[in-house]
Amino acid sequence: MAEVVRSSESWARSLPSENVQALAQELGDTCMDIPQMYIRPELDVGVKAICDDDDDDDKGGSDDKVPIIDMNRLLDPNFSLEESAKLHSACMNWGFFQVVNHGVCDEVIEKIKVDLEEFFKLPLKEKEVFAPLPEVLCGIFKDHQSMRMNYYPPCPKANQVLGINPHTDAGGLTLLLQVRDVQGLQIKRKGKWLPVEPLEHALVVNIGDALEILTNGAYASVEHRVMVNNKKERLSIAAYHSPSFDKIIGPLPELVQGSGKEYYKTMKYEKYLEFQFLAKVEGKNHMEFMKLNK
């Protein structure tokens, strides 16, 4: 049920909506008549809604928390080996990590957050001005980077609607800033959905499909989705770093040598996107057509 401000990343299709902010206002506090297209019946069973008043009682061991990578340590000769190993392991076993001490100063991050909040407060008409001109807004498509801003309204029936369907990101790396301390992002881990807790000053990073293919499957492009909160609105901003459309993506020969087998097909990134677009967006199913020796 996210409102997405123009995206080149159609693979992360959220449910179509002219304006979910207006819709949420129309539905009022009770959210009585959520249009059928937003209801996800499969969510009703066995999935815990994200509630503002939840006790934070599920703090598990480190296997329950997305790894945290410290850039200062990565760059410090005394610790870089250890931190690089941690990063490598996060890319292989998690596909997701949070980066701290990333060098983007707090003021800049705060400014982005405030601007994003202000942007979503604008009347629809004013927001629409930006829709066909995303470049104007955030320098999108520069060097094959694109950006997308997500708005998830609160919904008392949070366990019946999804913010964004389960998907993987198509490109290389995604950097995500969660704007407020509102949890919503979940990753698929060992068959379960695991929340990614917002961490102050951190950026969430995840591996996309292209990087999984290039690494011959060593690094994992992990399925994720977004739940809405029952009381609070949630905002996020994602920056995608992707190959150019005309670049060939396939397992890197040196990595194929290492594993002795090529696990993915090789094709133009553009062609890959075409296939992916046509495939039914359902978690990671679209990657099946890329696999060799199934």
Ligand SMILES: O=C(O)CCC(=O)C(=O)O
């Ligand atoms: O809003 C989020 O936390 C994640 C959004 C996302 O997965 C995406 O934009 O690809």
Ligand SMILES: [Fe+2]
């Ligand atoms: Fe995503």
